[in-house]
Amino acid sequence: NTALDFAQLHNDLRWNVTRPQGLEAVMRVRASSGLGVAEYGGFYCKRTPTDVDLPAVDCDKAISVDLRYEEKLADGQDAFVQCALLYTTTAGERRIRVHTMALPVSSVLGNVFRASDLEAQTCDMIRRASAKLLTGACSLQGAKDAALRTTVDTLHAYRKFCASNNSTGQLILPEGLKVLPLYCLALHKSDGLRSDAGADDRAEWLLRGVSCTAAAAVPSIYPRHFPVHDLPSRAFPPLPATTWLSAEKLEQDGSYLLEDGREMFLWVGRATSREALRETFGVEHVDALQAVHSVLPRLDTPANQSLNALIDALRRMRSSYMRLRVLRRGDPREGAFYRKLVEDRSPAGQSYVEFLCHVHRLIQNKFQ
Numbered sequence: 001n002t003a004l005d006f007a008q009l010h011n012d013l014r015w016n017v018t019r020p021q022g023l024e025a026v027m028r029v030r031a032s033s034g035l036g037v038a039e040y041g042g043f044y045c046k047r048t049p050t051d052v053d054l055p056a057v058d059c060d061k062a063i064s065v066d067l068r069y070e071e072k073l074a075d076g077q078d079a080f081v082q083c084a085l086l087y088t089t090t091a092g093e094r095r096i097r098v099h100t101m102a103l104p105v106s107s108v109l110g111n112v113f114r115a116s117d118l119e120a121q122t123c124d125m126i127r128r129a130s131a132k133l134l135t136g137a138c139s140l141q142g143a144k145d146a147a148l149r150t151t152v153d154t155l156h157a158y159r160k161f162c163a164s165n166n167s168t169g170q171l172i173l174p175e176g177l178k179v180l181p182l183y184c185l186a187l188h189k190s191d192g193l194r195s196d197a198g199a200d201d202r203a204e205w206l207l208r209g210v211s212c213t214a215a216a217a218v219p220s221i222y223p224r225h226f227p228v229h230d231l232p233s234r235a236f237p238p239l240p241a242t243t244w245l246s247a248e249k250l251e252q253d254g255s256y257l258l259e260d261g262r263e264m265f266l267w268v269g270r271a272t273s274r275e276a277l278r279e280t281f282g283v284e285h286v287d288a289l290q291a292v293h294s295v296l297p298r299l300d301t302p303a304n305q306s307l308n309a310l311i312d313a314l315r316r317m318r319s320s321y322m323r324l325r326v327l328r329r330g331d332p333r334e335g336a337f338y339r340k341l342v343e344d345r346s347p348a349g350q351s352y353v354e355f356l357c358h359v360h361r362l363i364q365n366k367f368q
Contacts, residue, residue, distance in 0.1 A: 004294045004323060011321035019319070021058035022087030022095075026051050029065050032080040038068040041127050042211045057087065060319045062213040064127055075107040110162045116176040122183045123217035125150055130192060130209030140195055144188050151184040152362045159363055168367055171360045182343070185355045186221040186245075189339075189348040196347065208262075216261050216318075223260035223340050224314075229253070229276065231306040236313035246343040246352075252329065255280070257307075258340055259314050264322045265337045266296070270329040279303040281326075289328045296324060 027044075028051050029037050040046070041064035045053040052063065065083075073079055082100045089095060106112065128150075129143040138146065155173060163172040173180070191197040192205035205220075212220065224242050229251075231240060243249045243256075250256060252269035255276075259265075268277075270286055277283050280303045281296070298308055315322055327334050338346075345351040350358065 004325070007294070008321045008323045015319060015321070019058055019060075021056055021090065022054070022085065023056055023090065025054040025057050025085055025087035027054060027057075027063065027083065027085045028052070030082045030084070031067060034069065034071045034073045035079055035081070036068050036070045038066040040065055041131060054087075057085070060213070060216075061211045062123075063211075064124065073105045075105055077105050078102045079105055109157070113158050113162060113174040113176065116174060117214075118177055118180065118183075119214040119218055121154070121177070121180065122187075122221070123212060123214040125184065125187060126192075126209045126212060126217050126221065129187065130206045133192065134206050134210060140193055143193055147184050147187050148359075148362075151180055152359060152366070154180065155359065156363045156366045160367075168364060171356070171363070181356050181359045182352055183218065183222055184359075185349065185352060186342045189342045189346070190221045194348050219259065219261040222342065223258050225249075226257045226310070227254060228257045228266075228307055228310065229255045229272070231303070231310060233302045233306055236310050239313070240310070244343055245341045247338065247341055248344075257310065257314075258337065259322055260340065261318055262320060262322060264311065264314065264324045265340070266324060266326045267334075267337055268326070268328045276303065280307060286328045289326050290331065294323050294325060296326070 029040075031037060037050075040052055042062060044063060045055070047053060054063070057063075065081075067081065080100060080102055082098065085097045087095060087097070125147045129147055132138045132146070133140070133143055154177065158174045158177075159166075159172055162174070166172050187193060190205060191201045192209055194202075197205075208216075208220065222245065224239075225245050226240055227243055227249075228240075245258075250267065250269065252271035253273065254269050255272065256267045257264060258267070268281075268286060268289055272286055274284060277286060277288075279299075279301045281289060282299050282304075283289065296304070296308055296311060298304065311324065325333070325336075327337055338344075339348070343352040345354065349355070
């Protein structure tokens with residue numbers, strides 16, 4: 001669709017040609033005594049037990065590595081993991097890049113939870129679900145159950161070993177993983193795991209998911225949702241505050257911008273004032289806004305300039321160009337926007353409150 005897709009095609013084609021990348025790459029991950037490499041995840045070719053061949057590698061892809069314990073580690077010491085990548089630049093130069101990471105060893109599980117990385121754990125859940133579905137290793141329900149089991153096991157371990165003094169009837173979540181159940185629910189409702197998603201949408205989501213970076217993982221299942229009807233007149237970032245992904249947060253006289261790293265939706269309530277419509281969109285009535293509109297006009301008004309500045313800032317944060325779809329309340333294509341409001345009860349699953357209660361029950365059951 002020329003009206004909707006031209007800017008995205010132009011920018012993504014330009015980025016694919018000009019972005020820094022390595023060619024004919026060979027990667028090896030080593031670990032210090034006591035640790036070993038169990039398996040790799042992502043798109044790669046493996047001809048030897050120790051090396052991974054990557055025909056091309058760039059900043060929009062990631063290879064995951066699972067480590068295994070091979071012997072007891074000394075408490076208070078450091079364990080080391082090193083990644084070496086031999087590659088050819090686009091200029092034809094052969095180079096090697098080495099990254100070394102020191103990991104503190106602790107026998108106190110609470111220290112592990114305090115240092116937990118929510119984005120990394122969410123990325124791991126997405127990649128595992130995507131890999132299983134792409135290889136046919138499980139069904140959609142099986143992938144959902146595996147993600148839920150990972151979430152419950154993680155929170156049960158914290159509850160059992162780090163918060164045992166509290167009542168079992170109380171849901172206790174580690175500070176760094178407070179929204180892990182929410183992200184698990186969001187994964188269940190993503191296009192990759194929804195039973196009502198189209199085959200093309202699911203295939204695209206799964207292919208992105210199996211090689212996604214940690215920074216791109218969370219917004220792919222839990223988008224950022226900004227109220228934009230009262231934006232400050234300044235440059236971005238810092239970004240304005242976000243709101244929950246729930247229809248309860250949508251005010252009929254407001255406007256909301258949602259972005260998931262792949263596309264943006266600008267939802268406009270039907271009770272938006274004529275002055276706000278004129279200042280922001282250059283129209284007199286909300287019915288003049290349609291989903292076929294993918295370009296926000298640039299007007300010489302503070303409201304329009306602030307909104308355009310926010311959209312530009314969000315696009316600069318993503319490698320893939322995010323097209324914009326303007327939706328008014330009641331638009332025939334509004335369903336695509338509401339599918340992203342994962343905290344509400346829908347045909348795809350429970351509400352967040354219901355799901356949190358379900359997770360709590362499963363944790364309690366493990367104590368019985």
